[in-house]
Amino acid sequence: MRTISTPIHRLFSLSSLLFFLFPFFSLPGLHAQVKIYATGESHQINGICLGCGVVNANGAIGINEADYSILYTGLSVLGSVEQILSFPHPLSAGKVQISIGTGGQHLSIRLLGGIWVESMLGNTPNGDLKLINASLLTLWQDSSRAVLPFVTSKKYDRIRISLAGGLAGLNSTLYIYYAYQLPMNCAVYPPHPLYYFPFDDNPNDVLKGLEVVSDKPIVYDSGICGRALSTPRNRRDSFASNVVDPPLLSSPKTISFWARLDTAQNPDDPDETVPYVVIRAFHLRILLTNQVRIYLYESSQTILEGDVGEPTTFNHYVIAYDKDHCYFYLNGRGPAIATLEDVDYLNFPDITMSLHNAELDDLVIYDSLLTENDIRAIWCSYGKDPSCPQQITPARRDTVKTRSAEQPFIIYPNPTTGQCNIKGETPVEGAYIEVRDLANRVVFQHWLQSKNFVLPSSLPGGIYYLTLRTKDYRIFRQKLVLTR
Template identity: 25%
Template sequence: MEQTLIFPSVKTYSKVVIGIGGNQAGLSVQLLGGVSVQTYNGNIANNDFKPISNEILKVGAADPSRGTIEFTPAKPYDRVLLRVGTGININGGLRVYYAYQLDRVYASSENHLALCPGCTVQNPQNAVGSNEIDFSKLIQPLSEIDGVPVSQSLQFPTIKTATKLVIGVSSDGKPIDQVIDKEVNIGTTNPNNSNGETISGGLKIDPQNPYKGTIEFMTSLPYNGVIFIMKRSRYYTNELKIHYAYQENVYQPVTVPSAKVMKTVSAEKVLTLFPNPTTGQITLEGNIDFTDAHIFINNTFGKEVFRSKFRSKTIDLPAALPGGVYMLTVQTKDKETYTHKIILTR
C-alpha cells in the first residue's frame, strides 16, 4: 500500500516530519519493519529510499502509540512516497495524521573581532552557508581577565521570530560539552542592537564523537544573527569550531489525495491566551471551534511534554514543568492547528 504526500513547492535540505500512529501500546522499528519513505521531484524518484530505523523514527514521550518520521532530503523534492509493506505488525494499519516541511535558512554573512594578542578567528567564512563540514575556528589564548575577547557573529538574510536555531559545533582539545558550558557565551542579535536572547542548554552531543555536537534553541525574540564570544582565562587556551548555523521555519502542511489531512487555517481565525508570561495557569481565547479539540505542548527542543483533550479554556500546566519557553498547539476536530508560544515563570 502506498500514499503520496504532496507539498506546495520544491525544497532542498528541508526536513520532512510525518505524524504517524497505530493501535499498539508503543511504536517501534520492529513494529514498523515494512514501512519506508522515498522523495520525488514531480514524478522523478530521487532514489533516496529509507526504511524505518531508529535514526528517523521518533516515538512520542507522552503517547508511545504516536510518533513522527523525520529526515532531511539532500535532493530537491516536492513529494514523499510513504509505502507500507507486508512486514508491518500494527493491528489496524498505520495512521497518518499530518506532514510538514521544516526549511533550513543558513547564515549568509559574518563579522568577527580578534584584537587581543594571539586572538584568532581562522577561516571565518567557513561558518557561513550550507557546507556543514568546513568550519571557522575561534581561539582565545591565555590572557589577563581584562583582555579583549575574540568573537564571531553570523547573520541571516532576514529577521525571524519563534524559529528553531540550530548550530553545528566541535572542538579539537576537549569534549564539546565542556567547551559550551565553560568557554563560550552564545546569544542572538538583531540590527536594532536591542537585547537578544542568551542561548543556554540545547546541546546534543554526537553519540559517535563526544568532541562534536549541535545546539538547538527555540527563539522567542526577533533576531537575524547569532554571536559567539570566547571567555578569557589566565590558565588555559579556549577554542571552538563553528561549522554552520541555520534557522528552521515551518511551512504549509501537505495535501494528501483521497485522505483527510490538516487544513490550511484561514487568516480570520485566531487563537490567543493569557496571562503570558504565566506562573502555571493559562486561559485560551479565540474564534476557533474548541469542541473535541486536542491540546499539545512541546518544549524548545520539540519534545512533547503535555497532551490532553480539550475540557476547559482554562488549563493548569503540569507542576513538573520547569520555567522556560514552550509551544502550545490546539488541533481542532477538523484537523486545523493553531500554535502559540508560552513563557512559563517559576
C-alpha cells in the first residue's frame, strides 16, 4: 500500500478559489431534503357519517408520490373520516411534508376548512391539532394539489389527517398523495444517505433503524443541531451498533459528522488523557485528538493526517473513500488526499463510537463517494460560514408558491426490457444516473456519454426509481418499469 498525505491547510487557497469561480447558485438538486416516507396506515369513520369511507388506503404510503388515497364524506353533516399515516421510527420535533389534493378540481376554501392535521406518538395525540388554510400551503400550478409543511413540537411517529363532513361540504373528497419526515432540520444533504444519527436524545439511526447501545447510561448535551452525544467529565464511553448488513460493507463510503473536543485540563488530574473521538465504520478507523488520524481497519499506519480544527468548538469532518483514494475535509474545505494501492480491505462488522471529554453530532453515512461540491454545499447549508453563498442555506417555504409539474426529461420506452433512451431538454452528457429498487438499494450506477444506456441483464423485472444528476448538479427522478 502506498499513501500520499497532503496537509489540508495547503489545499484551502486552491479549494476556495475553485469554489468562488464555480459557485453553487446553480445547484438546486442539492436542496432536496432527505425524506422518510410513511410506511403504514390505518383509517376509520367517526360519528354519524353516511357514505363516508377511504379508497386505495395504501396509496398514501411509500415513495410513489403520484399514487394517493381518497377520503370522502358522502352526505355526512356530523361525522368525519380520518387516515393515520405511520413512520418507521419516532423522530424528535421537526417537519413533515404532506401532499393533498382534489384529483383535478381547484382546492376550495370550503374543503380546506374541513381538513385537520395533528401529530401523534403511538396512539397519543401531541396536542398540536391544526385546521388547514391556504396560507399554510404550497400550491401546484393548477391549484388542484398542494404541499403542507407541518411542524411538530414533540416526539412523534404518526400523522393523523381528518376530513370533517359538515365543514368540508357534502360529497367532499380529499386526495392524500404522501407524507414524509424531514429528519435533517439544520442542513441540506444530498439524497439517499445510508444511515443518519441525529443524536437527539436517541442514539439510533433514524433511516433504517440501526440500533446503538452502550454499557453506560447515555448522556446528551447541546449540539450543533439540537442535541449531541456526550460524556460526563473524565468518563470514557463507547457505543456500538447492531451488525451492519454485509452487502452494505463494500466501498465507496462517505462519513460526515460534527465533533467538539474539550481541551480544558482537569485541575485534579493534570496528567489526564487528552480528549478524543474514535469512529470505526466499514473500512476505516477515524481518530480525533490533537490531530485527525485516519487508519485502514486495525492497521497502525495512518493513511491521512489533518488539522483537528478550532479547539473547544464544533467542527465539521468528512471522510470519503473508494478503492483508489481517501479524502479528508475540514469545515467544508479540502480535500487532503491519500492514494491507495494494493489495499486488502477488511471491514468492521458494526459501527462503533468512543468519546472522552467530547461531543459527537449529526453523523451521516453514504454508500457512495460524495463530490467536493456536495461536501462544500453540506457545510454551507448549516449557515455557519458567512463566506458561503446565501442560496446554499435552505430557504423557508411557509408562504404560498407555485410549483411546476412539467418533466425535464422522459425515459422511453417505459416499460423497457433493458434498453433505455432519454428524451428532453436536460443535458445528459457527463451526467450520472443511479437506479434504486423499492427497498431503496442501489442496483445500477452509470456515467452517461450519450442519451442511451442499457440496464444489466442480471437486474430482475420490476419497478425502479432512476435518479439523474447533471454536470451542473441538477437532480431529477423518474419511475422506471423493467419487464423481463
